[in-house]
Amino acid sequence: MEIEDTGSLPPPAGFQLRHNETGASSTFAAAIATELEARGFTDTERPDYLVQIAGSDLPGKTGLFVPDAPTGEDDQQQWLSSPTRTSSIRTRRLVISVTEIASGHEVYRVHGIAPYRSGQADNIDRLASAILAQLSPQ
Numbered sequence: 001m002e003i004e005d006t007g008s009l010p011p012p013a014g015f016q017l018r019h020n021e022t023g024a025s026s027t028f029a030a031a032i033a034t035e036l037e038a039r040g041f042t043d044t045e046r047p048d049y050l051v052q053i054a055g056s057d058l059p060g061k062t063g064l065f066v067p068d069a070p071t072g073e074d075d076q077q078q079w080l081s082s083p084t085r086t087s088s089i090r091t092r093r094l095v096i097s098v099t100e101i102a103s104g105h106e107v108y109r110v111h112g113i114a115p116y117r118s119g120q121a122d123n124i125d126r127l128a129s130a131i132l133a134q135l136s137p138q
């Protein structure tokens with residue numbers, strides 16, 4: 001399992017939460033809202049920040065290949081996530097993005113990636129817990 005972030009949350013202010021139903025459950029979204037409120041953020045109709053939660057599943061033998069530079073030269077490209085060698089291993093991804101509404105700039109992002117085997121118990125709870133721990137005060 002990998003968890004990475006872009007630093008630390010911005011100072012507490014008003015926020016509004018959005019999430020995709022397919023990859024991020026409403027239970028996980030509620031847990032994120034609770035964590036933000038515990039840190040002094042307030043859920044409001046006129047927010048300073050938009051908090052977006054997205055989740056996805058990649059099937060086995062699928063990876064993410066991205067250019068490192070806008071030139072698109074072969075030596076500037078890299079695997080963000082290498083493909084698995086077997087189709088039975090899937091990859092679960094969760095991302096939380098905090099965007100400042102006034103400027104439209106993303107000010108914080110945390111994402112988690114965890115593999116799991118098809119037919120076995122899903123690891124979404126473990127991944128969600130790890131991301132919540134990243135948001136929690138150190």
